[in-house]
Amino acid sequence: MKETAYDTIVLGGGISGLVAAYSHQKKGKKVLLLEASDKLGGVIETIIKEGYRLEQGPNSILTNAELQQLMEELGIAPKIRKNESIASTRYLLFKDMPLKMKPDWTFFKSGFLTPSMVWAFLTELFRKKSTLKEESIASFIRRRLNADILNRMINPLVTGIYAGDPEKLSLRATFKKLYAMEQDYGSLVGAMFKRDKNAHKREAMSFDKGLITLIDALGATLNHVKLNTVVTAVKSLNEGFNISYNSNGKTADFVGKEIVSTLPAPIFSNICSFLEPDLAKEIAAIEYAPMMLLYLAYPTGAVGQALDGFGYLNAQQENQPYLGGIWTSAIFPEVAKKGTHLFTLFVGGVHNKAILTKPKEAIIKAKLAFEKHMNISSETTFQHHYVVEKAIPQFNLGYYKLMEKVDAVEKSYPGFQISGNWRTGVAIGDCVAGNL
Numbered sequence: 001m002k003e004t005a006y007d008t009i010v011l012g013g014g015i016s017g018l019v020a021a022y023s024h025q026k027k028g029k030k031v032l033l034l035e036a037s038d039k040l041g042g043v044i045e046t047i048i049k050e051g052y053r054l055e056q057g058p059n060s061i062l063t064n065a066e067l068q069q070l071m072e073e074l075g076i077a078p079k080i081r082k083n084e085s086i087a088s089t090r091y092l093l094f095k096d097m098p099l100k101m102k103p104d105w106t107f108f109k110s111g112f113l114t115p116s117m118v119w120a121f122l123t124e125l126f127r128k129k130s131t132l133k134e135e136s137i138a139s140f141i142r143r144r145l146n147a148d149i150l151n152r153m154i155n156p157l158v159t160g161i162y163a164g165d166p167e168k169l170s171l172r173a174t175f176k177k178l179y180a181m182e183q184d185y186g187s188l189v190g191a192m193f194k195r196d197k198n199a200h201k202r203e204a205m206s207f208d209k210g211l212i213t214l215i216d217a218l219g220a221t222l223n224h225v226k227l228n229t230v231v232t233a234v235k236s237l238n239e240g241f242n243i244s245y246n247s248n249g250k251t252a253d254f255v256g257k258e259i260v261s262t263l264p265a266p267i268f269s270n271i272c273s274f275l276e277p278d279l280a281k282e283i284a285a286i287e288y289a290p291m292m293l294l295y296l297a298y299p300t301g302a303v304g305q306a307l308d309g310f311g312y313l314n315a316q317q318e319n320q321p322y323l324g325g326i327w328t329s330a331i332f333p334e335v336a337k338k339g340t341h342l343f344t345l346f347v348g349g350v351h352n353k354a355i356l357t358k359p360k361e362a363i364i365k366a367k368l369a370f371e372k373h374m375n376i377s378s379e380t381t382f383q384h385h386y387v388v389e390k391a392i393p394q395f396n397l398g399y400y401k402l403m404e405k406v407d408a409v410e411k412s413y414p415g416f417q418i419s420g421n422w423r424t425g426v427a428i429g430d431c432v433a434g435n436l
């Protein structure tokens with residue numbers, strides 16, 4: 001049975017789908033959003049457990065101009081919480097200790113920066129520009145700088161965003177700005193001197209009640225939302241598109257003039273009936289990094305490490321059983337119970353998929369290492385974990401070409417927009433900018 005026709009049907013109620021639905025509705029269209037689960041937000045979810053406020057997905061957002069404007073339109077700008085001096089102070093694990101990335105005496109004394117790294121920065125300006133269309137992050141950094149900079153500085157950065165492998169990730173599909181800096185200015189150092197001083201300053205932020213504030217505010221603007229509705233097929237009609245779905249055991253169809261899919265790649269490839277089989281296979285094969293979020297709280301007096309920063313990331317060469325830890329309550333003190341510090345550890349990524357099969361072992365190892373690195377002398381007052389099996393899509397080599405093929409599908413089917421974080425970029429700011 002066909003139900004009422006809509007101008008736009010948005011598939012998926014994560015941040016991408018919510019922003020797409022908001023944006024189309026703002027243009028005066030009749031919009032319907034379909035979401036498989038019983039809640040909006042996708043991987044963004046704030047929960048309260050035993051007096052601790054936990055983010056069971058992203059912890060904070062790096063703002064951009066589009067997000068800033070959206071928050072103002074939604075009236076939630078006054079609810080923003082940030083802690084600039086803490087959030088902008090970053091650490092990396094070095095020789096089993098968090099090392100502050102600040103050019104002071106402790107930093108220079110640590111041996112983190114080798115003479116070859118300094119020389120690579122000083123001479124980067126004089127290296128030849130590449131004509132390669134696609135290259136891995138690792139190859140690009142080795143070519144323009146050197147292997148130590150890749151291993152010590154870039155590898156943890158890649159971990160922090162993609163939980164991925166810089167040898168496999170495509171520079172052009174991930175760090176587009178670095179690619180453009182070389183193409184436009186011939187050098188990274190040169191581009192930094194010429195960068196726009198008036199550009200939007202990106203800051204890590206959340207809201208008074210956590211990231212759910214953004215989801216709730218977007219959801220409240222939408223006129224037609226159907227939860228518990230699993231989209232099972234998308235077909236192209238002579239005019240518009242037919243969406244089949246299953247809701248509480250019943251199957252039915254909607255018709256829409258335009259469709260915006262924000263479904264994860266493997267689900268999208270499975271339900272979109274008019275994709276070429278080879279392309280569907282390629283999309284289904286996009287790798288996703290799994291991630292475990294491990295929340296640990298300790299009495300304030302039991303933590304030996306000074307908590308004057310955002311937290312730290314671990315380079316792969318440090319060979320640790322976790323990827324890094326955010327000092328959550330140092331940034332947002334209201335998330336922890338009084339008298340305790342709350343931390344969020346990231347465990348997993350493309351190099352540690354064992355978290356899916358042996359989570360208990362992974363937790364024990366990560367906790368032990370973290371307590372040593374943070375000089376912690378007491379048992380936890382609270383512990384919880386949450387696993388996201390397909391957390392972060394990996395934009396590996398070949399991604400740029402694959403996205404060109406997906407662009408071509410959009411062109412052949414006017415009114416069909418293929419979005420979601422695997423199209424726009426994984427950061428929440430990218431999901432917002434790509435769907436407004």
Ligand SMILES: Cc1cc2nc3c(=O)[nH]c(=O)nc-3n(C[C@H](O)[C@H](O)[C@H](O)COP(=O)(O)OP(=O)(O)OC[C@H]3O[C@@H](n4cnc5c(N)ncnc54)[C@H](O)[C@@H]3O)c2cc1C
Pocket residue numbers: 011012013014015016017034035036037040041042043044056057058059060061062229230231232262263264267291293388390391392420421422425426427428429431
């Ligand atoms: C653990 C973790 C930590 C992260 N940390 C950060 C961070 O600190 N900062 C940051 O900027 N970004 C972070 N990210 C990335 C960012 O959160 C995500 O890229 C972004 O939220 C994805 O939004 P989305 O709407 O594209 O996809 P999703 O949130 O995955 O939404 C897709 C939606 O589609 C629905 N769906 C699936 N199948 C169907 C179907 N058949 N029918 C209908 N609906 C369906 C799903 O239920 C879901 O609600 C993190 C991600 C994870 C997983």
